[in-house]
Amino acid sequence: MHRTYSLRATRAPSAQDLQNPPPPVSSTKAGRFFGRGSLTHSIRRSTAGSFGPELARRLAVLVKMEKNVMRSMELVANERKEVAKQLSYWGEESDDDDVSDVTDKLGVLLYEMGELEDQSIDKYDQYRVTLKSIRNIEASVQPSRDRKQKITDQIAHLKYKEPNSPKIVVLEQELVRAEAESLVAEAQLSNITREKFKAAYNYLFDSIREHCEKQALIAGYSKALLELLDDTPVTPGEIRPAYDGYDASKQIIMDCESALRDWTIDQATVKPTLSIRRTDAGYVDENGEDWDATKEHDTHAKEDEPQHA
Amino acid sequence: MHRTYSLRATRAPSAQDLQNPPPPVSSTKAGRFFGRGSLTHSIRRSTAGSFGPELARRLAVLVKMEKNVMRSMELVANERKEVAKQLSYWGEESDDDDVSDVTDKLGVLLYEMGELEDQSIDKYDQYRVTLKSIRNIEASVQPSRDRKQKITDQIAHLKYKEPNSPKIVVLEQELVRAEAESLVAEAQLSNITREKFKAAYNYLFDSIREHCEKQALIAGYSKALLELLDDTPVTPGEIRPAYDGYDASKQIIMDCESALRDWTIDQATVKPTLSIRRTDAGYVDENGEDWDATKEHDTHAKEDEPQHA
Numbered sequence: 001m002h003r004t005y006s007l008r009a010t011r012a013p014s015a016q017d018l019q020n021p022p023p024p025v026s027s028t029k030a031g032r033f034f035g036r037g038s039l040t041h042s043i044r045r046s047t048a049g050s051f052g053p054e055l056a057r058r059l060a061v062l063v064k065m066e067k068n069v070m071r072s073m074e075l076v077a078n079e080r081k082e083v084a085k086q087l088s089y090w091g092e093e094s095d096d097d098d099v100s101d102v103t104d105k106l107g108v109l110l111y112e113m114g115e116l117e118d119q120s121i122d123k124y125d126q127y128r129v130t131l132k133s134i135r136n137i138e139a140s141v142q143p144s145r146d147r148k149q150k151i152t153d154q155i156a157h158l159k160y161k162e163p164n165s166p167k168i169v170v171l172e173q174e175l176v177r178a179e180a181e182s183l184v185a186e187a188q189l190s191n192i193t194r195e196k197f198k199a200a201y202n203y204l205f206d207s208i209r210e211h212c213e214k215q216a217l218i219a220g221y222s223k224a225l226l227e228l229l230d231d232t233p234v235t236p237g238e239i240r241p242a243y244d245g246y247d248a249s250k251q252i253i254m255d256c257e258s259a260l261r262d263w264t265i266d267q268a269t270v271k272p273t274l275s276i277r278r279t280d281a282g283y284v285d286e287n288g289e290d291w292d293a294t295k296e297h298d299t300h301a302k303e304d305e306p307q308h309a
Numbered sequence: 310m311h312r313t314y315s316l317r318a319t320r321a322p323s324a325q326d327l328q329n330p331p332p333p334v335s336s337t338k339a340g341r342f343f344g345r346g347s348l349t350h351s352i353r354r355s356t357a358g359s360f361g362p363e364l365a366r367r368l369a370v371l372v373k374m375e376k377n378v379m380r381s382m383e384l385v386a387n388e389r390k391e392v393a394k395q396l397s398y399w400g401e402e403s404d405d406d407d408v409s410d411v412t413d414k415l416g417v418l419l420y421e422m423g424e425l426e427d428q429s430i431d432k433y434d435q436y437r438v439t440l441k442s443i444r445n446i447e448a449s450v451q452p453s454r455d456r457k458q459k460i461t462d463q464i465a466h467l468k469y470k471e472p473n474s475p476k477i478v479v480l481e482q483e484l485v486r487a488e489a490e491s492l493v494a495e496a497q498l499s500n501i502t503r504e505k506f507k508a509a510y511n512y513l514f515d516s517i518r519e520h521c522e523k524q525a526l527i528a529g530y531s532k533a534l535l536e537l538l539d540d541t542p543v544t545p546g547e548i549r550p551a552y553d554g555y556d557a558s559k560q561i562i563m564d565c566e567s568a569l570r571d572w573t574i575d576q577a578t579v580k581p582t583l584s585i586r587r588t589d590a591g592y593v594d595e596n597g598e599d600w601d602a603t604k605e606h607d608t609h610a611k612e613d614e615p616q617h618a
């Protein structure tokens with residue numbers, strides 16, 4: 001959030017940042033040749049599938065499409081920030097003190113939403129990079145499959161043409177080696193795919209949860225800010241009572257700032273309720289064990305317990 | 310969410326939809342002449358300020374910029390959906406049952422995120438339309454200001470040129486009328502601006518809170534889904550235990566579906582903590598009265614009370 005409680009300043013790292021430091025800036029944010037229009041997007045997407053080994057193509061397309069998503073997210077983030085500035089710029093013009101103050105503070109909060117969106121893009125990039133490593137292992141497994149296939153074909157061919165050629169024996173030994181190699185390759189493929197897949201999406205969903213809860217927080221504080229604006233209608237010529245909300249509005253920004261700064265994933269309040277749990281035996285319902293150790297998938301905070309104890 | 314728990318179906322209205330029905334489809338979704346690139350955006354934005362009465366210009370720009378934001382949000386929403394499809398398409402290719410099942414179900418959830426984003430755009434449009442009505446009243450007040458100014462100038466001019474011309478009296482009577490009219494106009498401006506401003510942003514922030522909490526929910530269920538994927542490494546040649554997660558994965562989707570369907574704004578769990586409260590006397594801290602009647606701005610759910618009672 002902005003130290004000065006207005007639209008210019010530097011930001012301090014939040015508790016969540018300290019818990020796990022933010023990733024490097026997304027690679028998609030640099031190096032544009034054309035604009036970010038959908039033309040580029042469709043080109044990128046359509047070309048992706050047409051190169052590289054068969055096995056890795058679908059994922060290659062997915063990775064490219066994710067790049068499109070990120071480019072679009074960037075657009076939104078940047079435009080949100082501009083909107084925030086324009087809002088406080090508009091309020092500045094109106095000669096009401098309260099409209100001007102509320103819009104300025106609201107601008108700060110909306111700008112912060114844009115900032116959050118910007119950070120979530122960097123996280124999104126980390127997820128995308130992890131997907132790439134799956135694509136790479138897929139690509140590297142292809143040759144060993146091809147080689148195995150090729151040798152098998154050669155043997156079949158020879159057996160048909162000259163059934164008792166000595167080359168057959170040699171080829172069959174080669175085939176055994178190729179099969180061994182391919183066994184290893186397939187095992188690597190399966191292991192790395194699963195490991196990276198889980199890692200990538202767990203990271204993505206955590207970052208989504210962080211982003212969403214923080215945005216919901218900001219929205220809540222923004223609503224509190226709106227309360228400061230007195231909207232009781234006045235009759236012509238009547239003078240509105242002087243605006244006394246400066247301290248309040250600043251306090252709201254500060255509260256919001258500290259709430260965002262202290263937020264960590266463990267404090268996430270939006271939680272799913274699962275009607276089945278996992279046990280070593282398999283999956284049982286309600287009266288079974290917990291889904292897993294972490295409380296995460298345990299219960300849904302929207303149960304009617306008092307949130308405001 | 311998708312009735313078929315796969316990527317094709319129709320959607321049932323959620324509890325929140327029933328509580329307050331969804332707005333009409335956003336007007337920005339139709340009628341594009343160029344692509345949605347930033348070129349169009351910058352044109353739209355730069356032209357906005359240059360027409361219309363002085364008073365309404367800044368807000369006119371803001372409204373146009375919001376349109377840009379919405380166009381970009383659309384891009385993201387659509388691309389998210391495409392990504393979701395591509396993910397389940399990729400999983401389909403992999404010969405593992407569990408990767409294929411998990412990716413397909415994950416696709417459903419990610420697609421739903423796109424759907425939610427799409428709905429939030431329609432809500433965003435409602436907010437934008439309300440801003441427009443402020444812009445319109447601003448524009449309509451301008452003439453009465455101008456008229457008042459013009460008459461004042463005429464009087465000053467006459468008083469200087471022919472101090473005892475009879476026209477001065479007439480003009481002064483006109484001025485009185487003009488002042489009366491402008492008093493009313495200014496009162497209308499102030500009243501409508503405040504009323505619409507609060508309405509617009511309260512609506513916006515509520516829709517943001519809904520969108521964020523629902524997305525966080527989906528992210529939570531998606532993480533539960535990932536748990537189904539067995540990522541214990543296998544040695545070359547070893548066969549993985551058969552995948553038994555079909556019921557579980559389907560159940561997770563159903564749980565997520567019902568959670569989204571039953572969600573209403575009253576159940577929102579992410580709440581701000583305010584260190585100052587509003588009283589009739591003004592603003593006091595902690596030991597003062599409540600901020601306002603609604604529990605909304607009352608306490609922050611991320612206090613360390615057990616979420617899983």
